[in-house]
Amino acid sequence: MKIREFLPLFIITLFFWCFGTVQSATPKDVLVVGQIAEPKSLDPATITAVNDFRIVMNIYDGLTRYKDGSLEVEPALAKSWDISKDGTVYTFHLRENITFHDGTPFNASAVKFNFDRMLNKKHPYHDVTGPFPLSFFFSSVEKVTVVDEYTVRFQLKEPYAPFLSNLAYPTGLIVSPEAVKKYGEDFGRNPVGTGAYKFVEWESNQRVVVEKNQDYWDGVPKLKAVIFRPITNSNTRVTEMLSGGLDIMVETPPDSLQIFRKKSGFTVYEQAGPHLWFLILNMKEGPFTDIRMRHAVNYAINKKAIVENILKGTATVANSPTPAAFAWAHNDNLEPYPYNPQKAKKLIKEAGYKGAELTFYITEGGSGMLAPKAMGTAIQADLAKIGLDVKIQTFEWNTFLSKVNDGLEGKADMAEMAWMTNDPDTLPYLALRTDAWPDKGGFNSGYYSNPEVDKLLEKARRSTNQQKRAEYYKKMQKIVYEDAPWAFIANWKQNAVSRANVKNFKLQPSFFLLLHDVEKQ
Structure with missing residues (x-):
């Protein structure tokens, strides 16, 4: 591993070795997020909880994504698409020269692999990596066809209004086929996507660590790393936030919101959502x-x-x-x-x-x-x-x-x-x-x-x-x-609290945490 690549992990390890779980201040360029529970998996096709979604949305991309501040879709890994007049054929034109975090290419074949493993019970990785509880989102898909290296076509059984929106949901995020083949049933603990952040480690009931993707197609993130910490006890989560152990806390207990509103050095965020x-x-x-x-x-x-x-x-x-x-x-x-x-x-x-x-x-x-x-x-x-x-x-x-x-x-x-x-x-x-x-x-x-x-x-x-x-x-x-x-x-x-030195953070109506533009000053 090159020294440059090693630094984020070294900083994270040193941070926990020195300070444990409560400290006066978290390192600059490392964002610590207080989550409400341990994730169940980091395989986006197998999860159902927003707690897990908040992590995977930073590791993977979908063909589409939600526009900032709305539930309206826009291009992501697909730069454009065409829809047939009868609403049953969607042809996606993919961005070129994008690689997964493991260095393998993102292309139409990778897209087909993702949806086939979810929807085709005879697919070699259907039973290995499943079950796929939200595959309902794509039950209208009859088949996925590779047109050429960067063109993929979805044939639907019938018109399906939420299709583009569902592609932007975590269930539609695109994973590395080669990583699925490599890790099999353990892929959910070894996630590989194309997203703004690359997976580093998952220590059960302690933290999930991701580091910035230097080659991210949509611009390199500002932060070196993000640490997601599961803190199920709401009072403990509040104490950690007040003492400096967290930079951001999601789902703040209602009783505590007034504390953070009145206390200097914190910002309270609220956002209506479905x-x-x-x-x-x-x-x-x-x-x-x-x-x-x-x-x-x-x-x-x-x-x-x-x-x-x-x-x-x-x-x-x-x-x-x-x-x-x-x-x-x-x-x-x-x-x-x-x-x-x-x-x-x-x-x-x-x-x-x-x-x-x-x-x-x-x-x-x-x-x-x-x-x-x-x-x-x-x-x-x-x-x-x-x-x-x-x-x-x-x-x-x-x-x-x-x-x-x-x-x-x-x-x-x-x-x-x-x-x-x-x-x-x-x-x-x-x-x-x-x-x-x-x-x-x-x-x-x-x-x-x-x-x-x-x-x-x-x-x-x-x-x-x-x-x-x-x-x-x-x-x-x-x-x-x-x-x-x-x-x-x-x-x-929904609500969240951040320390005052956290910049460019906002809540989304999707309830996801999108950390690409977040930085610390």
């Missing part, structure tokens, strides 16, 4: 197979008190499965279920509920989960007021995800969940369709099923007319609101 915090209700078995019980839960939870007292006004009360940030597709006519414990008690009595203990899964912390313990405890107390005896079971984030994503049948009656999405299609399509039940590879963990919702979601994703799509989504929201497979709790305004 987020939903909700309760999944088990409709496969138990009391929530009865719609009256599901309505009772929605009426019993004092969502306004949660938003005001626990989240300190950093969120608004949710009214449907479509986040309010999707203004064009959101049904504003649906009023959030009001807090009405008397009505909830009446519904429970009508349902003939016998009072068995209910199991409620919550997590210690995770992507978009806000204050999961406090919120879970408040919900437990609200349900106790209407006669529901709820037992809480708490898990760390990755364990929680595994349990909930596998479905609640035989395990729990309800579970917390939060999603941040890129398109109105994503959350309901992956978590409310009948064909998205866990045994079918989806995230419909509560086993909701309504044929009309299924039809509306299929129509919406096939339509290229935004007005028609909006009509379908608004009808879908009304049905889901009435069926109440979830309790809709909050839409969050």
